[in-house]
Amino acid sequence: MTELAGWTHAYSGKVRDLYVDMGVTDLEHARRVLMVASDRVSAFDYVLEPGIPGKGELLTTLSLWWFDQLEGIPNHLLSGMTEDATGQPATEIPDAVQGRAMLARTLDMFPIECVVRGYLVGSGWLEYQQSQTVCGIPLPTGLQNGDRLPEPIYTPAFKAPMGAHDENISFERTVELVGPEIAESLRTLSLEIFRRASAIAAKRGLILADTKFEFGAHHDTGLITLADEVLTSDSSRYWDAATYAAGGPNRLDSFDKQIVRNWLSANWDKTGTPPELPAEIVAQTAARYRELIERLTGGGTD
Ligand code: ATP
Numbered sequence: 596m597t598e599l600a601g602w603t604h605a606y607s608g609k610v611r612d613l614y615v616d617m618g619v620t621d622l623e624h625a626r627r628v629l630m631v632a633s634d635r636v637s638a639f640d641y642v643l644e645p646g647i648p649g650k651g652e653l654l655t656t657l658s659l660w661w662f663d664q665l666e667g668i669p670n671h672l673l674s675g676m677t678e679d680a681t682g683q684p685a686t687e688i689p690d691a692v693q694g695r696a697m698l699a700r701t702l703d704m705f706p707i708e709c710v711v712r713g714y715l716v717g718s719g720w721l722e723y724q725q726s727q728t729v730c731g732i733p734l735p736t737g738l739q740n741g742d743r744l745p746e747p748i749y750t751p752a753f754k755a756p757m758g759a760h761d762e763n764i765s766f767e768r769t770v771e772l773v774g775p776e777i778a779e780s781l782r783t784l785s786l787e788i789f790r791r792a793s794a795i796a797a798k799r800g801l802i803l804a805d806t807k808f809e810f811g812a813h814h815d816t817g818l819i820t821l822a823d824e825v826l827t828s829d830s831s832r833y834w835d836a837a838t839y840a841a842g843g844p845n846r847l848d849s850f851d852k853q854i855v856r857n858w859l860s861a862n863w864d865k866t867g868t869p870p871e872l873p874a875e876i877v878a879q880t881a882a883r884y885r886e887l888i889e890r891l892t893g894g895g896t897d
C-alpha cells in the first residue's frame with residue numbers, strides 16, 4: 596500500500612485503502628477521509644493477482660462522474676472545495692494517488708447496504724426459483740433469469756463488519772437498526788437515485804441491472820448523505836442494451852469482472868489459492884472497464 600505524506604492509513608477493504616489526516620487516531624475521529632481505489636480485483640471474495648491496470652482510476656472517475664450527475668443529492672465529496680470540513684484550506688490529493696482518490700467528509704455510516712434491483716439476476720434469480728421471492732419480496736410467476744422486474748425493488752443488506760458476509764435483511768429490520776424516518780429516507784433515496792441513474796444509462800445504450808448505495812449522516816447536521824463509491828462497475832451490474840435485446844448466451848455479461856469470474860470458474864475448483872490471472876484475461880477486463888466509462892461519460896447529452 597502507498598505511503599502518503601501527511602496521511603495515516605486507517606483501513607483497507609478488498610479494493611480500497613482509506614487514510615485520515617496525520618495525527619488523527621482512527622476513522623471515527625476523522626473529519627475527512629481520503630479514499631484511494633487500488634487496481635485490486637476480487638472475485639468470489641478473493642483478491643486476485645495481478646490487479647487490473649487502471650481499474651482504481653476508472654472506478655474513481657465513474658464515482659465522481661455519477662456524483663456530478665446526481666444533482667441535488669447530498670454527497671460526501673470534499674474534493675474541489677477550497678476549504679475542508681475543518682475550515683482549513685483543503686489539502687490537495689497527494690500526487691501518488693492523483694486520479695484514483697476521493698477526498699470525502701467522514702460520516703456516521705448507516706450499517707446498511709442499500710441495494711436496488713431492476714432485474715432478476717444473480718442471487719435474486721436463485722432465490723426466485725426457490726420461493727418466487729427476492730429478499731422476501733413476492734414477485735409475479737413466470738419470470739426468467741435476467742428479466743426486468745415490474746418495478747425496481749429495494750432489498751437492503753446488513754453491512755457486516757470487516758470481512759464478514761453481508762446479510763440480506765427486511766425493510767422492518769432496517770427500521771429497527773436506524774429508526775423509521777431514516778429507514779424510509781434510505782429506501783426513497785435509493786429508489787430515486789436508481790431511477791435517475793437507469794434513465795441516464797439507458798440514453799447511452801446501457802442497462803443498470805442492479806446496484807448498491809451506502810449512506811451516512813453528517814456529523815453536525817445529521818443530513819443523510821450519499822457516500823462510498825457510487826454506481827461503479829464494482830457496486831453495480833451494467834449490461835449492454837443491444838446485446839441484452841438480442842438474447843443469446845452473452846446477454847447478461849456485465850461491464851465488470853465477468854471475464855475474470857468466467858475464467859476462474861473454468862480454471863479453478865474454488866479450493867486453495869486462486870490461480871494467477873493470465874495476461875490476456877487482465878487485458879480484456881481492463882478493456883471492458885474502459886468501455887463502460889467511455890460509453891457512460893464519453894457522449895450523450897442529458
Ligand atoms: P469490501 O469492499 O472489501 O467488502 P469494505 O466495503 O469495508 O470491504 P471498501 O469498500 O474498500 O471496503 O472501504 C470503504 C469503506 O469506507 C466502507 O466500509 C464504507 O462503508 C466506508 N465509507 C465510505 N464512505 C465513507 C464516509 N464518507 N465516511 C466514513 N466511511 C465511509
Ligand code: MG
Pocket residue numbers: 608
Ligand atoms: Mg465496499
